[in-house]
Amino acid sequence: MKEEEETAVKKSADAPPSLRRSRVRSEIVMYLYSKYPKVSHPEEVSRDTGIDLKNVLWGLRGNGGWFKESDALLKQGVVEQVEHGGSTYYRLAERGKSMIESMHKSQARIKR
Template sequence: MSLAFIDPMIIRSLNKSKLRKKILYLLYKMYPHGIYLSEISRRVKSDPSNVLGCLKGMNGRYNGHFSLIELGLVECVEKGGIKIYKLTDYGKKIVEVLKDQDSDFIDSLRW
């Protein structure tokens, strides 16, 4: 596989938040399908407001510039008024580059 350029802001964002990383790897596992916010929350064992903060950003606590959507790793697709979050193609490439160095972290995840 060819190495993709990884924006240093992505590395910084993921290293600053284990929850962002968990969400990203969960969405990678679900790829190419999406998943509801409540289901992401249940699977990563975190409050929906924290998960939403990681995905979209939230006043002060989660900077929107470092959110998974703002970084282009995740997209929100609305179908019939229901929001589904899924990994973008770019997000998939980033996870594939990072997963080797994150193997211990990935092994610690229990879905």
């Protein structure tokens, strides 16, 4: 993810606090935004972002520890889970897409 996009997520009032606090969740969201509306497998997200697979899964679903389930991207409604052919894929939900687009508009206004 571009550094300015990560900063935009962290500063955005539109982003949930759990997203602003986590580089992993921020990068997952921006990656899924770049693929929208296509689905992505967690291994693909891990490979393309350089984030360890278990951290990708914890960011998406939570783990009950450092990555609380209540802060998980799925629980926040930012990402949706899609089952296909016995595998689980993830896609940015409409809420997540709207949030990113709102942040981009805010950043564009600030730069003017």
